[in-house]
Amino acid sequence: MLRVDDLRVTVGAEGTEAVRQVSLTVHKGESLGLVGESGSGKTLTCRAVLGVLPPGAEVAGGRITLDGTDLTTLDRRGWDRIRGGRVAAVFQDPASYLNPSLTVGRQLAEQLRLKRGLRRGETRAAAVELLEAMGIRRAEAVFGQYPHELSGGMLQRALIAIAVAGDPGLLVADEATTALDPAVQAEVLELLADLRERRGLALLLVSHDLAVVAQVCDRVAVFYAGEIVEQGPTADVIANPRHPYTEALLRVASLGDWRRRDLAVIPGRPPEPGAYPPGCRFAARCAFAAERCAEPVEPSTVDDRTVRCVRAGELALVGA
Amino acid sequence: MRRLALALLAVVGLLAVAGHLIAPHDPLAQAPELALRGPSWVHPFGTDYLGRDVLSRLVAGTGTTVVAAVESVGAGLLLGVLPGLASLWFGRGVEWLLLRGSDAVMTLPFIVFAVAVTGILGNGLTQAMLAIGVLFAPLFFRVTRAAGLALTRAQYVEAAELFGASRWRVLRTHVWGKVAPTVAVTAAQATGGALLAVSSLTFLGIGVQPPAPTWGGVLASDLGFLAQQPWAPVIPAALIALTVAALNTLADDRGLRAAR
Amino acid sequence: MSTLLEIQDLSVEYDRHLVLDGVSLAVRTGEILGIIGETGSGKTTLARAVAGLAPVRGGRIAFDGTDLTALRGRARRAWRRTGALQYVFQDPLRALDPQHTVGTIVGEGLAVAGRQRPAEIATRVSDALTRVGLDPALAARRPGEISGGQRQRVLLARALAVEPRLLLCDEPVSALDASNRNHVLRLLAGLRDTAGVTVVVISHDLSSLAGIADRVAVLYGGRLAEHGPIGDVLAAPRHPYTALLVASAPSVRRERAVPAARLRGTGPGYDGGCNYSARCPFATAACATAPALSTVDGDRAVACHHALADLEFTS
Numbered sequence: 001m002l003r004v005d006d007l008r009v010t011v012g013a014e015g016t017e018a019v020r021q022v023s024l025t026v027h028k029g030e031s032l033g034l035v036g037e038s039g040s041g042k043t044l045t046c047r048a049v050l051g052v053l054p055p056g057a058e059v060a061g062g063r064i065t066l067d068g069t070d071l072t073t074l075d076r077r078g079w080d081r082i083r084g085g086r087v088a089a090v091f092q093d094p095a096s097y098l099n100p101s102l103t104v105g106r107q108l109a110e111q112l113r114l115k116r117g118l119r120r121g122e123t124r125a126a127a128v129e130l131l132e133a134m135g136i137r138r139a140e141a142v143f144g145q146y147p148h149e150l151s152g153g154m155l156q157r158a159l160i161a162i163a164v165a166g167d168p169g170l171l172v173a174d175e176a177t178t179a180l181d182p183a184v185q186a187e188v189l190e191l192l193a194d195l196r197e198r199r200g201l202a203l204l205l206v207s208h209d210l211a212v213v214a215q216v217c218d219r220v221a222v223f224y225a226g227e228i229v230e231q232g233p234t235a236d237v238i239a240n241p242r243h244p245y246t247e248a249l250l251r252v253a254s255l256g257d258w259r260r261r262d263l264a265v266i267p268g269r270p271p272e273p274g275a276y277p278p279g280c281r282f283a284a285r286c287a288f289a290a291e292r293c294a295e296p297v298e299p300s301t302v303d304d305r306t307v308r309c310v311r312a313g314e315l316a317l318v319g320a
Numbered sequence: 321m322r323r324l325a326l327a328l329l330a331v332v333g334l335l336a337v338a339g340h341l342i343a344p345h346d347p348l349a350q351a352p353e354l355a356l357r358g359p360s361w362v363h364p365f366g367t368d369y370l371g372r373d374v375l376s377r378l379v380a381g382t383g384t385t386v387v388a389a390v391e392s393v394g395a396g397l398l399l400g401v402l403p404g405l406a407s408l409w410f411g412r413g414v415e416w417l418l419l420r421g422s423d424a425v426m427t428l429p430f431i432v433f434a435v436a437v438t439g440i441l442g443n444g445l446t447q448a449m450l451a452i453g454v455l456f457a458p459l460f461f462r463v464t465r466a467a468g469l470a471l472t473r474a475q476y477v478e479a480a481e482l483f484g485a486s487r488w489r490v491l492r493t494h495v496w497g498k499v500a501p502t503v504a505v506t507a508a509q510a511t512g513g514a515l516l517a518v519s520s521l522t523f524l525g526i527g528v529q530p531p532a533p534t535w536g537g538v539l540a541s542d543l544g545f546l547a548q549q550p551w552a553p554v555i556p557a558a559l560i561a562l563t564v565a566a567l568n569t570l571a572d573d574r575g576l577r578a579a580r
Numbered sequence: 581m582s583t584l585l586e587i588q589d590l591s592v593e594y595d596r597h598l599v600l601d602g603v604s605l606a607v608r609t610g611e612i613l614g615i616i617g618e619t620g621s622g623k624t625t626l627a628r629a630v631a632g633l634a635p636v637r638g639g640r641i642a643f644d645g646t647d648l649t650a651l652r653g654r655a656r657r658a659w660r661r662t663g664a665l666q667y668v669f670q671d672p673l674r675a676l677d678p679q680h681t682v683g684t685i686v687g688e689g690l691a692v693a694g695r696q697r698p699a700e701i702a703t704r705v706s707d708a709l710t711r712v713g714l715d716p717a718l719a720a721r722r723p724g725e726i727s728g729g730q731r732q733r734v735l736l737a738r739a740l741a742v743e744p745r746l747l748l749c750d751e752p753v754s755a756l757d758a759s760n761r762n763h764v765l766r767l768l769a770g771l772r773d774t775a776g777v778t779v780v781v782i783s784h785d786l787s788s789l790a791g792i793a794d795r796v797a798v799l800y801g802g803r804l805a806e807h808g809p810i811g812d813v814l815a816a817p818r819h820p821y822t823a824l825l826v827a828s829a830p831s832v833r834r835e836r837a838v839p840a841a842r843l844r845g846t847g848p849g850y851d852g853g854c855n856y857s858a859r860c861p862f863a864t865a866a867c868a869t870a871p872a873l874s875t876v877d878g879d880r881a882v883a884c885h886h887a888l889a890d891l892e893f894t895s
Contacts, residue, residue, distance in 0.1 A: 037757050037759070038757055137846070151619070151620075152619065181618040181619055181784050182618075182784055182785065182786065182825060182828050182829055182830075183618060183824055183825055183828045183840070184618070185828065185830065186827070186828035186829075186830070186840045187828075187840075187844075189830070190840070190841065208757045208758070209758065209830065210758075210832055211830035211831050211832050212830050214830070214831070214832045215830050215831075238832055249758070250832060252758040252759050252761075252762055253758055253832045262766075262791075263762040263765050263766050263769075263788075263791045263792065264762060265759050265762045265763050265766065266759040320832045474674065474677075475669050475671065475674040475675040476674070476675055476676055476677040478633055478669075478675075479667075479669065479675055479688075479738070480688060480692070481660075482631055482632070482633070482660060482666075482667055483660060483661065483663070483688055483689040483692040483693070483742075484656075484657040484658065484659070484660030484661035484662075484692055484693070485657075485688075485692045486657065489692065493680075493688075494677055497679050498679065
């Protein structure tokens with residue numbers, strides 16, 4: 001469904017490389033999680049897929065295809081047809097993506113009219129039904145409410161409703177649950193998983209929290225300093241990580257362990273774009289770094305697992 | 321643009337301080353036989369109805385005019401900024417009183433008030449300008465309030481209060497630094513307005529006794545002899561207008577830079 | 581263990597709406613107490629009330645014997661200048677004066693207290709910055725010139741500079757990613773272990789608290805639902821809301837003893853009764869009367885008529 005080949009994104013006036021050699025696929029009905037620290041390139045990749053890169057950033061290489069359509073060469077009109085209808089998105093702060101002076105119902109109805117071609121008389125019923133399908137209990141009431149009257153969780157559900165109104169094949173969720181309370185976060189994640197099952201929706205989920213990705217995604221791609229360092233089925237990657245950074249992420253992630261423990265940290269900070277070393281970008285913080293790691297590293301794929309590490313085969317890493 | 325404005329204001333400032341020294345001729349020297357002459361090498365701006373050199377009069381009059389304008393702005397600042405800050409800090413009662421006081425002053429008509437004050441206190445430019453200053457005060461009051469209102473609820477102000485800082489200390493360390501730029505911009509604009517006010521008053525003959533030269537006074541006398549010297553009023557008018565424009569340019573620019 | 585902070589029957593009202601309703605809690609000297617709850621639970625209001633930033637409608641707050649709720653004006657300022665209780669705000673962008681340098685900010689408490697000379701203050705500022713893992717050279721920068729994670733630490737440094745006995749941290753790590761989060765949490769644990777500082781951490785994220793806290797208090801709708809030693813409470817919650825929070829917490833390990841879905845429900849919402857009844861799948865007619873906080877198992881207390889004993893949570 002979605003195929004990203006060797007994506008390269010540059011930012012700034014000098015064309016500093018921020019993302020490179022990113023290749024991933026999301027098949028129909030599948031969910032892929034992009035995980036990494038802030039600045040790792042996962043958000044830029046996601047934005048490139050949606051065609052909403054920030055000013056100054058541009059796709060400098062590679063291809064992005066959605067069911068055969070090349071997204072990298074689309075013009076404005078092409079994007080208008082794609083967005084909402086074939087790919088839709090929800091982001092982190094739901095309130096800022098809604099018009100505060102219009103009721104939620106009206107905004108949803110507008111989307112239904114545009115994308116499904118419903119006539120004015122039909123949109124209200126369809127909208128209420130859709131809101132109910134998103135788990136909003138008093139959908140009739142919510143239809144007539146304004147964004148400021150609703151909680152974060154309700155707003156996010158409403159936005160998901162707007163997103164799926166056009167019956168897209170792919171839904172992109174960029175830190176969609178980060179700002180929500182934990183109980184609500186669980187509900188929204190369950191909703192996303194539910195949409196996958198019932199509607200066959202493919203999901204591209206971006207999060208800095210490995211636990212969130214673990215809960216919802218079949219496959220995971222771990223980003224570090226603009227590259228994918230490990231990619232594979234989520235359960236496998238978590239049980240048997242092959243890249244030291246993945247192992248480090250697992251150590252700091254929430255294990256659901258309630259005992260008092262020494263909280264792990266990853267010492268140091270990731271390199272900035274423009275200051276990337278020629279060899280492995282994680283070497284400076286890696287407990288297993290060897291001399292070979294100063295050489296440029298290419299990803300290697302074995303058994304549905306891609307790892308960017310010269311020592312991948314020889315390290316005994318601990319999973320969760 | 322900004323440099324031009326600054327340059328012009330520098331010249332005006334210089335003239336204000338040392339005008340009477342720089343003026344080529346004695347601004348008060350009358351020479352009736354040379355009355356109402358056009359521009360010449362000796363008199364670059366010509367002469368007025370009493371044969372006095374116009375250039376010298378304008379140059380010498382700068383001081384009076386500018387000082388008067390600054391006086392009024394100063395009075396306005398004092399009467400506006402301090403109550404503005406007080407209204408934010410000393411509780412609802414004080415706030416209400418000050419707001420109503422400011423509202424009351426804003427209703428007073430400008431020139432009429434000045435005339436009335438000089439009528440009561442005597443016809444001096446200082447009195448007139450203090451009156452104008454009082455009329456400016458509500459402007460500074462409102463501007464200070466507006467700039468400071470958001471700050472009273474800022475979290476870093478709360479943090480300072482949690483350390484046990486007194487209100488005065490909070491005002492001094494956190495609020496003033498943010499309010500001052502806005503007040504400065506307003507002051508620059510107000511000076512332009514004050515300049516116009518001075519010119520208007522002296523035009524009407526209020527506040528300054530002839531034959532002391534002022535820009536407005538020169539303009540007034542020029543208008544009396546429009547038939548003989550139709551171009552004459554343009555010069556003081558232009559001087560007033562350019563100075564006010566320079567002040568406003570500076571204010572705009574400073575305001576824009578503070579906003580960035 | 582002695583009690584450092586005693587909150588008795590605290591009620592706070594905003595716009596005729598009761599945000600905190602009769603909350604009683606004791607914070608023991610030298611412990612880390614976590615307070616968890618969702619948006620609207622009143623947890624931030626609780627912290628602000630203790631700090632003196634919220635209007636107290638009823639109840640009493642005592643710090644080491646001193647009645648904080650009775651302090652006003654000059655007496656209150658004098659007490660605040662002792663620096664014994666420090667409140668760390670949630671949002672560094674709003675809580676740091678953008679015009680001041682980091683050095684001025686961190687030293688503000690000391691400057692206000694006025695007990696030290698500038699040179700001493702500078703040393704203490706350097707110390708505080710180092711303690712939170714920042715380079716003392718940062719003192720010359722302004723908040724806008726440093727990163728988000730660094731700003732969060734500056735907030736902490738400002739509170740530490742006055743050597744407090746109690747630290748109230750409002751969501752100190754929510755905006756940070758996992759590794760930075762753990763850095764800061766370790767810092768707080770270190771304060772308890774080596775400097776004997778008592779810390780109250782308000783958070784909506786369970787797992788970060790679990791690593792360092794001794795006890796936890798769960799707030800719901802302005803009332804205390806449950807409290808006790810954190811390991812016990814999270815492993816075997818007695819209140820349905822706590823159980824829901826535990827089940828909802830995302831975890832890298834996918835298996836769960838009880839799925840969150842089983843703990844959600846709509847019950848009859850009893851006006852004047854238990855305020856959780858509207859969401860509780862276990863509500864019965866008994867819930868029409870508000871449950872009182874009652875002791876269970878020695879050090880734990882729950883406010884629930886049904887105090888779940890049949891659901892086990894182990895992970």
